[in-house]
Amino acid sequence: MKDTLQTLWSTFGKYRWHVAGLVMFGILSPLLEGIGINAVIPLVSFFLGGGGAATDFVTRTIHTFFAFLHIPFTFRYLLVFIFGLFITRAISVVAFGYIKGWIGADFLGKESEDVLRRALLSSWSFSLKQKIGTMHNTLVRDVQQTGGLLGAVTQTIQSFSGFLVYLLVAMNISPVMTFYTIGGGAVLLFVLRPLVRHARRIGHQTAGVEKQFAQFLSEHIIGMKSIKAAGAEHAAIKSGVAHIRLLRHLSIRQGFVSTISSSLFQPFAIILVVLLFLLTYHAPGFNIISFGASLYLIQKIFTYLESGQNSMQSISALLPYVKNVAAFKRDLDLHRESTDGDKPFVLARKLVFKDVSFSYGEGKHVLDGADFSIPAGKTVGLVGPSGAGKTSIADLLLRLFKPNAGSLLLDGVPSEAISLQEWRTNIGYVSQDVFLLNDTIEENIRFYNQAVTVEDIENTAKQANIYEFIKGLPEGFKTTTGDRGVMLSGGQRQRIALARALVGTPSLLILDEATSALDHESEKLIHESIRALHGTVTVLIIAHRPSTVAEADTILVLSRGRIIERGTPQQLLQDPASYFSKMQGVS
Numbered sequence: 001m002k003d004t005l006q007t008l009w010s011t012f013g014k015y016r017w018h019v020a021g022l023v024m025f026g027i028l029s030p031l032l033e034g035i036g037i038n039a040v041i042p043l044v045s046f047f048l049g050g051g052g053a054a055t056d057f058v059t060r061t062i063h064t065f066f067a068f069l070h071i072p073f074t075f076r077y078l079l080v081f082i083f084g085l086f087i088t089r090a091i092s093v094v095a096f097g098y099i100k101g102w103i104g105a106d107f108l109g110k111e112s113e114d115v116l117r118r119a120l121l122s123s124w125s126f127s128l129k130q131k132i133g134t135m136h137n138t139l140v141r142d143v144q145q146t147g148g149l150l151g152a153v154t155q156t157i158q159s160f161s162g163f164l165v166y167l168l169v170a171m172n173i174s175p176v177m178t179f180y181t182i183g184g185g186a187v188l189l190f191v192l193r194p195l196v197r198h199a200r201r202i203g204h205q206t207a208g209v210e211k212q213f214a215q216f217l218s219e220h221i222i223g224m225k226s227i228k229a230a231g232a233e234h235a236a237i238k239s240g241v242a243h244i245r246l247l248r249h250l251s252i253r254q255g256f257v258s259t260i261s262s263s264l265f266q267p268f269a270i271i272l273v274v275l276l277f278l279l280t281y282h283a284p285g286f287n288i289i290s291f292g293a294s295l296y297l298i299q300k301i302f303t304y305l306e307s308g309q310n311s312m313q314s315i316s317a318l319l320p321y322v323k324n325v326a327a328f329k330r331d332l333d334l335h336r337e338s339t340d341g342d343k344p345f346v347l348a349r350k351l352v353f354k355d356v357s358f359s360y361g362e363g364k365h366v367l368d369g370a371d372f373s374i375p376a377g378k379t380v381g382l383v384g385p386s387g388a389g390k391t392s393i394a395d396l397l398l399r400l401f402k403p404n405a406g407s408l409l410l411d412g413v414p415s416e417a418i419s420l421q422e423w424r425t426n427i428g429y430v431s432q433d434v435f436l437l438n439d440t441i442e443e444n445i446r447f448y449n450q451a452v453t454v455e456d457i458e459n460t461a462k463q464a465n466i467y468e469f470i471k472g473l474p475e476g477f478k479t480t481t482g483d484r485g486v487m488l489s490g491g492q493r494q495r496i497a498l499a500r501a502l503v504g505t506p507s508l509l510i511l512d513e514a515t516s517a518l519d520h521e522s523e524k525l526i527h528e529s530i531r532a533l534h535g536t537v538t539v540l541i542i543a544h545r546p547s548t549v550a551e552a553d554t555i556l557v558l559s560r561g562r563i564i565e566r567g568t569p570q571q572l573l574q575d576p577a578s579y580f581s582k583m584q585g586v587s
Contacts, residue, residue: 004315004319007319007322007323007326008149008153008315010326011146011149011322011326012107012150012153015103015106015107015150018099018102018103019103019153019154019157021095021099022096022099022100022103022154022157022158023157023161025092025093025095025096025099026096026157026158026161026162027161027164027165028089028092029089029092029093029096029158029162030161030162030165030166030300030304031165031169032085032086032088032089032092033085033086033089033300034165034166034168034169034170034297035058035062035085035169036082036085036086036089037169037297038058038059038169038172039058039059039062039078039081039082039085040082041059042059042062042078043075043078043079043082046074046075046078057172058169058172062078062081066081096158100151100154103150103154104147104150104151104154107146107147107150108143108144108147111143111146111147111325112139112143114329115138115139115143115325115328115329115332116139118329118332118333118336119135119139119332121332121336121337122332122335122336122337123335123336123337123400124337124395124400124401125335125360125400125401126331126332126335131211131215131218132215132218132219133211133212133213133214133215133216133217133218133219134211134214134215136214136218137210137211137214137215138211138324138325138328141210141214141321142207142321142322142324142325142328143325145207145318145321145322146318146321146322146325148314148318149314149315149318149319149321149322152311152314152315152318153311153315155307155308155310155311155314156308156311156312156315158304158307159304159305159307159308159311160304160308162300162304163301163304163305163308166297166300166301166304167182167301169297170297170298170301195257195260195313196309196312196313196316197316198257199254199257199258199313199314199316199317200316200317200319200320202250202253202254202257202317203254203316203317203318203319203320203321204320205250206247206250206251206254206317206320207320207321207324209243209246209247209250210247212243213240213243213244213247216239216240216243217240220236220240254317257313258310258313337420338416338420339419339420339421340416341416341417341418341419341420341422341423342417342419343413343417343418343419344418344422345410345418345419345422345423345425345426345507346410346411346413347376347410347411347426347507347508347538348376348411349375349376349411349412350373350374350375350376350411351373351374351376351397351408351409351410351411351508351538352372352373352374352408352409352410353370353371353372353373353393353396353406353408354371354406354407354408354409355369355370355371355405355406355407356369356370356371356396356403356405356406356407356408357369357370357403357404357405357406357561358389358392358396358401358403358404359404365404365561366389366392366561367389367392367393367396367403367561367562368560368561368562369406369561369562370389370393370406370558370561370562370563371406371562371563372556372563372566374508374538374540375538375553375554376507376538377534377535377536377537377538378538378539378553378554379530379533379534379538379539379541379551379552379553379554380538380539380540380541380552380553380554380555380556381541381543381548381549381552381554381555381556381569382540382541382542382543382549382555382556382558383542383543383544383546383549383555383556383557383558383579383580383583384557384558384559384579385559386544388558388559388560388561389558389561390512390542390558391512391513391542393542393558394429394431394510394512394540394542396408397427397508397510397540398424398427398429398510399415399420399423399424402416425504426504426506426507426508427506427507427508427509427510428500428501428502428504428506428508428509428510428537429501429509429510429512430494430497430498430501430509430510430511430512430514431497431512431513431514432512432513432514434485434493434494434496434497435497436481436485436488436493436496436497437481438480438481438482438483439480439481440475440477440478440479440480440481441470441473441476441477441478441479441481441496442454442457442477442478444481444485444496444500445457445460445461445477445496445499445500445503446500446503447500447503449503449504452503452504454477456503457477457499457503458477460499460500460502460503461477461499463498463499463502463529463532463533464495464496464498464499464502464526464529465495465525465526465528465529466492466495466496466498466499466525469492469495481493481496489522490522491521491522491523491525491526492522494514494515494522494526495522495525495526495529497514498514498526498529502533502537506537507537507538508537508538508539508540509530509533509537509538509539509540510539510540510542511526511530511539511540511541511542511543512542513542513543513544514526514541515527515543515545515548523547523548527548527551530551531551545583546580546583549569550569551569552569553568554566554567554568555567555568555569555572555580557572557578557579557580559579564579565578565579565580
């Protein structure tokens with residue numbers, strides 16, 4: 001219980017005043033109805049000629065209230081009073097519903113924003129280790145279920161405040177019947193207590209299976225072409241169906257537990273009513289009107305008790321989702337990217353890798369004392385065998401990772417002294433695997449940079465040698481690229497990505513195997529674009545093919561985490577023992 005309360009407080013504590021309002025209206029609504037029901041007793045007494053005698057505390061209080069206002073305690077005025085109570089109750093119900101709906105909508109919106117913000121601001125090293133389906137499930141499903149928990153909590157507040165108020169009013173009318181009711185309710189809750197624990201266990205299991213299924217869907221939607229090419233559709237379906245059937249089984253179990261809980265209340269209430277009648281019918285002072293009012297209140301008590309029990313089971317089932325979101329947010333905070341640094345990004349002389357060593361986790365160093373420089377305005381080619389650490393250099397240049405040792409210096413200024421946002425907005429990056437939004441070509445080039453104008457987009461499209469192709473499309477720059485750019489060829493996607501990288505007028509452009517999978521014509525067009533940038537933009541080309549870096553000012557050869565050769569293409573070609581020369585022979 002303590003753990004549950006701590007979880008609820010940490011999740012919804014910021015809405016404490018709103019919850020206080022819910023508690024107030026949650027008590028006011030049944031209180032007004034209870035007083036109204038209690039007032040029916042003297043009302044019926046008036047009708048039967050009894051004169052509305054004040055026989056209980058509530059009736060006496062109403063009588064005193066009328067006397068204070070100098071209103072005659074008569075059938076007509078009492079009827080108006082009861083009508084007014086129910087009108088006021090209706091208003092309080094509306095107020096309760098509005099506050100409940102507002103809290104739910106506000107929480108869901110802010111929680112979704114908060115988790116999304118933390119996820120996008122977390123470090124790449126952390127994101128790289130996450131399963132895409134699990135992250136998606138946490139960002140969407142778990143957050144939605146957390147919002148559902150808030151609804152269950154407010155329902156619990158309403159149910160148990162109503163239960164308490166009706167209990168007090170019933171006790172005012174008939175203490176004996178109320179005590180019997182309390183005893184019966186306590187027995188019933190004790191009997192149902194194991195169901196709450198069982199609902200929580202099912203909830204934990206369901207949350208885990210949902211994440212597994214979300215991961216399965218993400219992987220198989222992305223890899224559908226490979227699955228079809230391998231003829232593995234039926235095996236994949238069988239694996240997916242296993243997840244679906246397990247989720248169905250858990251859903252049935254959860255529904256069964258809830259049904260058992262609900263089904264016990266009505267027969268138990270009927271048995272209790274029969275017993276109460278048998279116990280009180282022959283008692284002195286038995287009043288059929290009071291007994292009828294008590295029965296109505298007991299029915300309301302059990303209705304709220306049932307609602308409270310169901311909402312408690314819902315809380316138990318939904319708590320695992322809340323804990324998942326809270327744990328995910330803690331992990332995101334622990335791995336948030338550092339944005340320290342206030343120096344401007346100025347590349348006037350050179351960018352230097354100084355004795356840089358780097359490894360992924362606790363593994364072997366991918367880079368081991370890498371030492372080189374990239375002069376401003378020059379084009380530098382970086383080549384080397386697979387696994388030499390070329391992409392790791394690009395990742396370090398983008399500050400997606402931090403070196404284990406050594407430093408990156410920009411005109412002598414350590415990279416960490418420069419704002420991360422400033423650093424990345426001054427670097428353009430094009431990789432082999434191009435990421436395109438399922439949006440227009442214009443928006444893919446703009447890529448969330450609202451400062452970019454249509455004229456800027458057209459100019460960079462010309463720089464990337466893609467302008468004529470785009471203008472030849474029926475909808476021009478408004479053409480939709482499709483999911484991951486499937487409506488375009490590989491070369492067209494690469495040139496759109498190049499235009500996107502250039503539209504921000506970067507000081508440094510990194511091409512990471514950007515032309516390795518392109519045909520000769522597409523590669524030639526991109527080379528023409530790069531050649532036109534010479535002297536104005538510093539370019540680092542990471543490549544396998546020697547033709548890709550043949551026009552670079554300097555070639556760097558990386559092997560086993562170190563630069564083992566450097567020089568102009570002509571100098572390296574003249575040395576038959578050089579790696580670059582051997583590459584030329586292989587190609």
